[in-house]
Every structure is written in C-alpha cells, then in structure tokens.
Amino acid sequence: MVAFALAAVFFLALCLSAREDRRRFRNAVLFGLTFISLSVALLLQLDKVPNWVAYPIVLAVFAVPTLGTLALGVFLIGNGVTMVRKEGRRPANLLSMLAGLGIFGMIALLMVVQMAGSRVLDGIVGTLAVIVAYISFLFLCFLGYAFLYGRIRVRGDVDHVVMLGSGLIGGDRVPPLLASRLRKGQDIYEAQLARGGRPPVLLPSGGKGSDEKVAEARAMADWLIAQGVPAEHITLEDRSTTTEENMLFSREIMTADDPGYRCVVVTNNFHAFRAAMMARKAGVNGQVLGSPTAKYYWPSATIREFVAVFWEHRAVNLGICGLLIALGTAATLTT
Known part of the structure; x- marks a missing residue:
C-alpha cells in the first residue's frame, strides 16, 4: 500500500483545493499528478x-x-x-x-x-x-x-444568470453558438421558477463591436424576450468587449443589486473552465456552466482555450x- 501513498497525497490535495475553489488551474494539475502517480503505483504492484x-x-x-x-x-x-x-x-x-x-x-x-x-x-x-x-x-x-x-451542478436558487456574449450575425442577429448559451440560461431561469423559487435576473453581457449594429447584450435580450422571458427580468451589461470585462462589469451590476448575490455564468462547454478561472480572478461569486456546442467545433475550440490558459x-x-x-x-x- 506504500506505493499508493503519493497518489493518495495528490488526491487529498486535489480534494482540498477543489473544496476551497473549484475554479483553480492547479486543480487540473493535481488531477493529472494523481492519475500519473496512481499509474506508476499500479505498475509497481504487478508482481503481486x-x-x-x-x-x-x-x-x-x-x-x-x-x-x-x-x-x-x-x-x-x-x-x-x-x-x-x-x-x-x-x-x-x-x-x-x-x-x-x-x-x-x-x-x-x-x-x-x-x-x-x-x-x-x-x-x-x-x-x-x-x-x-x-x-x-x-x-x-x-x-x-x-x-x-463541466459535470458541476449548481444547487439552490441564484440571484443572477450571466450569459456571456459572442459575435452577432449581420451585426444584430444571434448566431447558433450564442443561442445555445441563451437557451441554457433560460433553462436555468425556468427551472428555478418551476421549483417555486424567485425569478433570477437574466444578465446578458456583451458590448457593441466595431462591425455590429447593436450591442450583443441588446440582441441577446431581444432573443430572450422573443422566447417569452419578461423584459423586467432582464438586465443588460452592454459595455464589455472581452471575457474579462464581461466578468468585471457583470460583477459591478450584481454587487450593486445585492452585495451578497449568488450567480451562475453561462458560456459554451469548451469555454467553461477557462471562463471559471476568469470569474475567480474577477471576484465573481458563482460557478460557470457550459451549454452544448457542435461536436465538430469542440476540438479546435478546446485547443484554443488551452493555448490561452497556457499563455496566461x-x-x-x-x-x-x-x-x-x-x-x-x-x-x-x-x-
């Protein structure tokens, strides 16, 4: 059993680190070290x-x-x-x-x-x-x-559902990638209402790009309203131009509304972990949930996310x- 001691140490460190904050990259490294040390331990036990x-x-x-x-x-x-x-x-x-x-x-x-x-x-x-x-x-x-x-499930009610923006089609229309995020946010909203909770504020986040006719947040809000979400349950964050600004400006709105807020942030599944690290850095009190992405798009998008994390x-x-x-x-x- 001594051969498994190192794996046990790494696994314990992973559990403690994840309990403190699941959004740390060091959790990923501890996960890998646990797996490698466990593999080595298994090899050392082959003769037994x-x-x-x-x-x-x-x-x-x-x-x-x-x-x-x-x-x-x-x-x-x-x-x-x-x-x-x-x-x-x-x-x-x-x-x-x-x-x-x-x-x-x-x-x-x-x-x-x-x-x-x-x-x-x-x-x-x-x-x-x-x-x-x-x-x-x-x-x-x-x-x-x-x-x-990505298997994390947020329990209990939240005060805000932040949906991160992306580029628009034709400068004012929501593309399928962004619609997936909005649909996920709407699902969270409707599930909370269905179990008798208070309606969370839907917070579409995204400013107006140089090639866009309206702010991404405005187009996202219009999409949600067209799907039946009451306009009074939507608050726009329409200044941000990067994911970091999405987090910072959304946090300002949520803190002004309630300093003790609890939220979830919605993006696509390939972006969820990196967005979670950004949320932690920005001081956002909430986990990040991922919405489905076309299978063919996922590999390149995941590699791009890793390159960004490596460079950060x-x-x-x-x-x-x-x-x-x-x-x-x-x-x-x-x-």
Whole structure:
C-alpha cells in the first residue's frame, strides 16, 4: 500500500483545493499528478497480482496511450478538414489539423533522428520531446479536469444568470453558438421558477463591436424576450468587449443589486473552465456552466482555450520550458 501513498497525497490535495475553489488551474494539475502517480503505483504492484490482472494494467498504461496517440492524430486531422469545410480557413479553425500533423511530425522526427545516430541531434530532439511531453501533460490535465468541472451542478436558487456574449450575425442577429448559451440560461431561469423559487435576473453581457449594429447584450435580450422571458427580468451589461470585462462589469451590476448575490455564468462547454478561472480572478461569486456546442467545433475550440490558459500562466510555463532546455543542453554537452 506504500506505493499508493503519493497518489493518495495528490488526491487529498486535489480534494482540498477543489473544496476551497473549484475554479483553480492547479486543480487540473493535481488531477493529472494523481492519475500519473496512481499509474506508476499500479505498475509497481504487478508482481503481486495474478497475470489476468497484470496484463490489462500493462495494456492500459502502455498500449492504450500509444494507440490512442495515433488515433488522436488521425482524428484531429480529420476534424481539421471538417472545420475548414464548415467554418473556413481562419487560423483558429486550423488548430486541430495542425495538432494532428504535429503528432505525426514528432513521431517521424524521433524515428529519423534515431536512425541518424548523431549525439547532438539526439540531445536536441530529446529535449524537444520532453518539452512536448510537458505541454501534453498540461493539456491532458486541462482536458480531464475541464470535463469534470463541466459535470458541476449548481444547487439552490441564484440571484443572477450571466450569459456571456459572442459575435452577432449581420451585426444584430444571434448566431447558433450564442443561442445555445441563451437557451441554457433560460433553462436555468425556468427551472428555478418551476421549483417555486424567485425569478433570477437574466444578465446578458456583451458590448457593441466595431462591425455590429447593436450591442450583443441588446440582441441577446431581444432573443430572450422573443422566447417569452419578461423584459423586467432582464438586465443588460452592454459595455464589455472581452471575457474579462464581461466578468468585471457583470460583477459591478450584481454587487450593486445585492452585495451578497449568488450567480451562475453561462458560456459554451469548451469555454467553461477557462471562463471559471476568469470569474475567480474577477471576484465573481458563482460557478460557470457550459451549454452544448457542435461536436465538430469542440476540438479546435478546446485547443484554443488551452493555448490561452497556457499563455496566461506563461511565467511559470516558459520558465519550466527554459529549465528543461538548459537541462537538456547540459546533458548533451556532458555525454
């Protein structure tokens, strides 16, 4: 049982951190460390279990990730083709395809360098592989914990339902992506009324872009009113131009209404965890719920969210990458 002690420590730290605030990125890292330490502990116990138990463990730890990586590469390239076909060739729509090509490119590079037999090239590519492994670890942590965070259900009544805006079609019409958020917010509103609670204030949040005829909040409010929501139950936040401003300006409105408010924030599911981190940073008293997104859109959007989170923590991440480069360089020179 001693082999599982480290996994238990990481799991306990995860539980304590999540209990304090479920919106921290460190929860995602602790989740990943728990999984890795548990996998190592299982491998250390293989000689103590029957073969029919040991073989599935080895398969899960080694074969599944290897085959899964290849399958993931194929899937991402296929998804990239779908994204280009349906959404156009904007750089953001190419992320899944680039990630898939990167997987196979890295595999090919490792094979070529191994055949070349160059000590310097081995060191350079080895260091690159370690950096890729670090970034991949963070991505899997982000992905796994974001999935868990998306299972959160807010209990009890809330005072406000904040719905984050996005671009409008034709400058004044709500697109399907945004309609999904509004529908989720309306569902929360109607569910609270159905159980006899007071009607929460629906708070569409979004300002007017340079290419838009009206503020996003105004278009969102009109959509909700057209769906039967009373106008007196809607308050507009129509100044924000970024997600950070969505949070800050919405918090100002909610605090002015009731300093002890409780809210939920609604966005699309791929954006929920990162939006939750922003809500925590802005001091918003509430969790973030995700609304459904088209399946083909989710991979590229999730990669984009991870890149943003990685860059938001760039001081730590770039510092660790720099340390890995220095260690790789030192190891190559001393070999």
